[in-house]
Amino acid sequence: MLTRVAIEGHEEVWRVEDAETGLLGFIALHSTQLGPAAGGLRMRSYPDSDAALADVLNLSRGMSFKNAAANLPLGGGKAVILGDPATKTPALLRAMGRAIHTLGGRYWTAEDMGMSPEDMAQIARETPYVAGRDSGPFASGDPSPVTARGVLNAMCVGARHAFGDDSLVGRRIAVQGLGHVGWHLCRLLHQVGADLTVADTDAARVAQTCADFGAEAGDVETIHTTDADIFAPCAIGGTLNAATIPELRARLVAGAANNQLASPDAADALRERGILYLPDYVANGGGIINVAAEILRLDGGDRWVAEKLSALSDTMERVLTRARAEDRSPAYLADLIVGERLLRRAV
16 A cells, blocks of 8 residues: 655655555655654645655645744645545545554644545544544644634735735735635635735636625636735645746735745745745644644644744744845745754754
8 A cells, every 4th residue: 555655855755555445645754853744635636646746745845844934843744645636535535544544653644735624534534643623632623714814924924024014904915726725815814904806716716705705806827917915826836937927916925825936946036026925834834833733632722823823923024034134035044044943953
């Protein structure tokens, strides 16, 4: 069921196959330096297994930095399943649960794209190393609303640097992707008085979001070109690239998607255009904070999560302040600051 894949720079990478259920996926442990590797399980219709492997490697590395940025005693890991989420079955999920259990707690999973608390409950029938459940001791539930809250907090920090104050009232925000996190982010932005333009491949979801929050519908292929104050990538990664960055019209980029930069050069390209980029793994760390309260089995988890979210905003403030002072991209400074934190914890 599990086949080891040798990948330089990762502690463990496993190919997961189960012929009976049709399961094909990967589990990647980038680092357990700070604690057990933790990161969500994603299910997507990848074009092939190479694309899925590349995604899980990038995502698991990002989780090492995300968990360190949030000052959590967790390392970085991720899992992916190849396939349309609409076709998943309890048997397939339980097979993935058995694979996760084989790793003996070195990897903890939770929701990501294409997954739900109900799916985590199925996986939990085979292994205790799963969080994001909606019932049971210390259950933390769907992490999406907390991820969205963290992104909103980051936007306010970024707005102070980009616009001079942290108010989002009347700010036009273009949201790319209306999955679990994107929808909750729109809800929060509507509550604080922002104006929304939204886009998603699901036309019905766009229509409902427009009805719920008074949003304008944008085109999924050109949402990044919207004349907006803030562009919020909340779908797949790599959307900030050589083709899209010259077309951006927003002054601030802050979203929930992982691995938003297609390459390290993209960070400098944004800075050269005068666009303030909020490093994704600092902005979107709310979900793993919420999940961590369950993994760590904390009493009073809600208060702990709120304190960690506040500290994460402080980290974003330090990143942006230092980036301005040193005339560097925030992405570079985030890697530097979080890298220093990783080194300190390793000693």
